[in-house]
Amino acid sequence: MKIETIKPIGVGSMRILLSLCLITGLFAGVSQAEAGAAPVQAKEPVFKDIKGHWARPAIEAMVEQGILDGYPDGSFRPNEPVKVDQFIKMLILSYSEQHPNLERSWKSSFLDSLSEENRTILKQDYRYFNFKPAMTGYWAKPYIDVASDLNFLNKNRYSDFQANMTRENVAEVLFYTIQETEYLEDEQFSRSIAQGYGDLTSASDREQKFIAESLIKGIMEGYPDGKFGVGRYVTRAESLVILNRLTDKTKRIPVLPQEEKLQRLVPTNGGGQKIVAFPDKKMWDAYDTLKQAGQLRGTNYDLYDTTLRLFKDEKEKKAVQESTVLGTTISKAATEEAAIWLDPSYNTYGITVRLREGTLARNKEPIQLFANQLFSYDAIAFNRWFDSICAEVEAGRPLASKQADVGDYTVNVLVDNTAKTVVFSIALKKG
Numbered sequence: 535m536k537i538e539t540i541k542p543i544g545v546g547s548m549r550i551l552l553s554l555c556l557i558t559g560l561f562a563g564v565s566q567a568e569a570g571a572a573p574v575q576a577k578e579p580v581f582k583d584i585k586g587h588w589a590r591p592a593i594e595a596m597v598e599q600g601i602l603d604g605y606p607d608g609s610f611r612p613n614e615p616v617k618v619d620q621f622i623k624m625l626i627l628s629y630s631e632q633h634p635n636l637e638r639s640w641k642s643s644f645l646d647s648l649s650e651e652n653r654t655i656l657k658q659d660y661r662y663f664n665f666k667p668a669m670t671g672y673w674a675k676p677y678i679d680v681a682s683d684l685n686f687l688n689k690n691r692y693s694d695f696q697a698n699m700t701r702e703n704v705a706e707v708l709f710y711t712i713q714e715t716e717y718l719e720d721e722q723f724s725r726s727i728a729q730g731y732g733d734l735t736s737a738s739d740r741e742q743k744f745i746a747e748s749l750i751k752g753i754m755e756g757y758p759d760g761k762f763g764v765g766r767y768v769t770r771a772e773s774l775v776i777l778n779r780l781t782d783k784t785k786r787i788p789v790l791p792q793e794e795k796l797q798r799l800v801p802t803n804g805g806g807q808k809i810v811a812f813p814d815k816k817m818w819d820a821y822d823t824l825k826q827a828g829q830l831r832g833t834n835y836d837l838y839d840t841t842l843r844l845f846k847d848e849k850e851k852k853a854v855q856e857s858t859v860l861g862t863t864i865s866k867a868a869t870e871e872a873a874i875w876l877d878p879s880y881n882t883y884g885i886t887v888r889l890r891e892g893t894l895a896r897n898k899e900p901i902q903l904f905a906n907q908l909f910s911y912d913a914i915a916f917n918r919w920f921d922s923i924c925a926e927v928e929a930g931r932p933l934a935s936k937q938a939d940v941g942d943y944t945v946n947v948l949v950d951n952t953a954k955t956v957v958f959s960i961a962l963k964k965g
Contacts, residue, residue: 579594580593580594580597580604580610581593581604581608581609581610582608582609583609583610583611583612584610584612587612587771588771589612589771589772589774589775592771592774592775592778593610593612593771593774596624596774599627599631599632600627600632600636600638601624601627601628602624602627602774610770611770612769612770612771613769613770613771614769614770615698615699615767615768615769615770616698616699616767616768616769616770616772616773617695617696617697617698617699618692618694618695618696618697618698618699618703619673619674619677619678619695619696620674620770620773621699621704621707621768621773622674622677622678622681622686622687622695622707623667623674623677624773624774624777625677625681625686625707625711625777625780626665626677626680626681627665627677628777628778628780628781629641629644629781630644630665637664638664638665640656644715647715647716648684648714648715649714652684652685652714655683655684656680656684659683660680660683663676663680672695674695678695684714685710685713685714686707686710686711686714687706687707687710688710698767699767699768699773700764700765700766700767700768701745701754701762701763701764701765701766701767701768702737702741702744702745702764702765703768704748704754704768704773704776705741705744705745705747705748705754706741706744708744708747708748708751708753708754708776708780709743709744709747709748711780712747712751712780716806717802717803717804717806717808718747719747719750719751719808719809720808720809720810720811720878720879721743721746721747721879722811722813722878722879723750723797723809723810723811724746724747724749724750725742725743725746726811727746727749727750727789728742728745728746728749728750728762730760731745731749731756731760731761731762732760732761733761733762733763733764734762734764736764736765737762737764741764745762745764749762749789750789750809751786752779752786752787752788752789753776753779753780753786753787754776754779755787789809790809791809795811796811796812796813796814796815796818797809797810797811797812798810798812798818798821800821800837800838800839800840801837801838801839802838802839803838803839803855808839810839810840810878811878812876812878813878813881814881816908817876817878817881817883819907820876820883820904820907820908821840821876823903823904823907823908824837824840824842824874824876824904825837825842826903827842827874827899827900827901827903827904828842828844828900830899830900830903831844831845831896831897831900833848833851834846834847834848834850834851835851835900836851836855840875840876840877840878841873841874841875841876842873842874842875842900843870843872843873844870844871844872844873844874844896844897844900845870845871846871846890846892846893846896850868850870850871851870853868854868854869854870856868869888870888871887871888871890871893871896871897872885872886872887872888872893872897872900872901873885873886874886874900874901874904880961881961881962882959882960882961883908883959883960883961884957884958884959884960885901885904885905885920885957885958885960886955886956886957886958887901887924887955887956887957888953888954888955889924889927889928889954889955889956890954893928894921894924894928901920902917905917905920908943908960909940909941909943910941911941912940912941912942915940915941916940916941916945919938919940919945920958923947923949923956924956927949927951927954927956928954930951930954932951933949933951934949935947935948935949939963942962942963943960943961943962943963944960944961944962944963944964945958945959945960946958946959946960946961947959
């Protein structure tokens with residue numbers, strides 16, 4: 535350690551130092567006196583009844599964003615059941631942002647998540663939508679109308695929009711909103727997760743589907759008693775947390791796949807991921823084969839969910855991916871020249887081939903790799919049959935749809951002679 539040499543202070547320097555100390559002490563004394571007279575006060579809650587409430591941060595954050603307000607008496611009533619109209623209003627406003635002039639507009643991320651049809655609805659039917667309650671008539675009508683037109687809910691199913699929302703009511707709205715803004719998870723897997731809740735059977739099969747989706751997405755969760763809470767009302771505070779998780783994926787409760795249960799994360803169109811549960815080890819391994827088969831085409835492929843799409847070239851790949859994002863109909867959209875797919879829900883496999891010039895030659899290796907893994911010793915027989923059918927259709931000779939057994943599988947062949955498209959749907963033989 536370096537020791538600094540202390541030099542003696544001269545008389546003149548001492549006087550200056552003493553003067554500075556007096557000045558500093560004077561101002562320090564004033565500051566301390568002010569602090570003692572007026573200590574820093576804790577920020578008062580925006581509503582008189584949320585002090586110490588577990589949802590206070592979420593409530594105040596939404597107030598700041600202009601998403602919610604309280605009652606005329608200055609309360610928020612966080613533990614009261616949320617009404618249908620209140621929930622729908624907060625849902626719609628959650629997808630918008632407030633500007634400094636207090637006007638609102640749709641979030642760009644929300645618009646990007648919608649189908650082309652829904653974006654057109656907003657641009658045309660709701661061109662002058664101002665996000666404000668109606669000044670005449672029923673105050674919530676603007677929010678309910680736009681939610682209904684975007685297919686977030688079917689307003690004809692509600693006889694009273696001022697009724698309390700149950701847990702399954704909320705799950706239903708979440709399901710249809712997710713369907714329009716994201717993607718639905720594998721139903722078989724989501725239902726398997728939901729089965730862990732003891733009271734699930736008290737909900738209808740339709741409601742169980744909604745509940746399962748809300749759970750697997752990490753937007754809703756059960757109670758410490760091991761129940762989902764079928765029939766319970768959702769409080770105003772709970773609804774805020776649910777909407778936060780819906781609109782902000784970073785707030786969701788992660789649900790991780792369990793490999794021992796043949797579950798895995800797969801990529802989805804748009805850059806997300808979903809968990810898929812495979813019915814058996816055979817299909818689990820087939821997914822790995824899909825990945826290998828795609829790589830045989832260099833970069834002219836993509837693999838989303840459990841479908842491998844094979845493209846002629848980068849130009850076709852870009853056109854198909856853009857049409858998928860824009861939500862155009864399949865009759866007008868660009869299409870891949872071949873696809874190999876798995877359907878875990880129905881334990882089926884498939885190959886779709888659109889017989890354009892060079893399709894078979896470009897995709898022979900990926901298709902044969904998949905067939906070899908699936909049919910094993912019977913792959914030679916399948917490949918010969920596959921080639922003969924495709925050759926007939928490609929040559930323009932009309933061919934009827936047919937069915938045949940190949941090894942342990944039944945193969946249904948669907949032929950569209952006009953479009954020169956052949957679909958091989960493959961499932962384990964029954965019995």
